[in-house]
Amino acid sequence: MPPGGGGNGNRTTVIAVVAAVAVVAAAVVTGVVLLGEDDEGGPTRAAGKETSAPPSPTPEEPSASASPTENPRGGSVDGAEPTIPGWKVVTNPKYGTAFDVPPEWEVKSPGLSISFTDDKDKPLISMSGPAYFKSGWCGKNSILGAAGTRGANGASKTGPEAENVAAAWVFGGYDQKETGTFKVSEAAPFTATSGLKGSVSVATVTGVKKEDKCDTDGKSIAFAFKNANGDFAVWSLFTSKGVKDELPEATVKRILGTVRLAG
Known part of the structure; x- marks a missing residue:
């Protein structure tokens, strides 16, 4: 899980505590590492078991660059169209999923994975087939x-x-x-507009110590479900909280509602 480096490494304590409390959503990103394969790193088990220290972007690759090197593997879902007129459809053939984002978002290659890493460049949490909100928001590599x-x-x-x-x-x-x-909501049942059922949880971190102009509080939302193959998958969104260009909660919810199975 990426943006800035440093920290005391006590991730077990943090996430364990985070997972215990209630919440609402939020997040900033200045250190997303681009992975060269369509394979998510990081745990899918309890986050509290992760003990790695805070992330540090690899210097060779830009963190969340506005024009990252993409891995073209994955292709696209034939006939995929957005369910919201004027929006863009984002597909992920590996998991057989799709969702829509507003027109100003950047839809990246289905084969591209991004990850937050620890100080040893170990991926802590990742996603593939991403769409970016406001590349270059706080400098080129953000x-x-x-x-x-x-x-x-x-x-x-x-x-x-x-x-x-x-x-x-x-x-x-x-x-x-x-x-x-940190606050994390107890997961609640959720049904997307398509009828896809699963569970949703939102998380926030507020009062973060700002050591850099790009440091912010954050929020996230995750929707876990089973895909057409009966395998578990998780759609998620993270963004900064409490900033001028903060992604509105109404938009977050609208994007969430479009998550669906495809292909």
């Missing part, structure tokens, strides 16, 4: 938020998985030093 899908190997229920993923994004992306207050 994005204000992103949404995408990941697998959930080892998951047994959608509720805990949604909570773990939501918590992991705000911790890894916004406050690995544990300077702020």
Whole structure:
């Protein structure tokens, strides 16, 4: 789970605490690492078991660059069209999913994975087939938020998985030093407009110590469900909280409602 480096490494304590409390959503991203394969890193089990220290973007690759090197693997879902007129459709053939984003978002390659990493460049939480919200928001190598899908190997229920993923994004992306207050909502049943059923959890971290102009509080939302193959998958979105260009909650909910199975 990526943006800024540093921290005390006590991720187990943080996420365990985060997963225990109640919440609302949020997140910033200045350190997303681009992975060269369509394979999500990081745990799908309880986030509290992650013990790695805070992320540090690899210097060779831009963090959440506005024009990252994309892995073309994955292709597209034939005939995929947005369900909201004027929006863009985002497909992920690997998991057989799709969702829509507003026209100003950047839809990246289905084969591209992005991840927040620890100080040893180990992926802590990732997603593939992402769409970016406001690339270059705080400098060339930054994005204000992103949404995408990941697998959930080892998951047994959608509720805990949604909570773990939501918590992991705000911790890894916004406050690995544990300077702020984390909140994670208990997962609730959710049915998308398409009829896809699963569980949703939102997470926030507020009061983050601002050591850099790009440091912000954060929020995230995760929707866990089973795809057409009966495998668990998780759609998630993270973005900054409390900033001028903050992604409105109404837009977050509208994007969430478009998540569906495809292909």
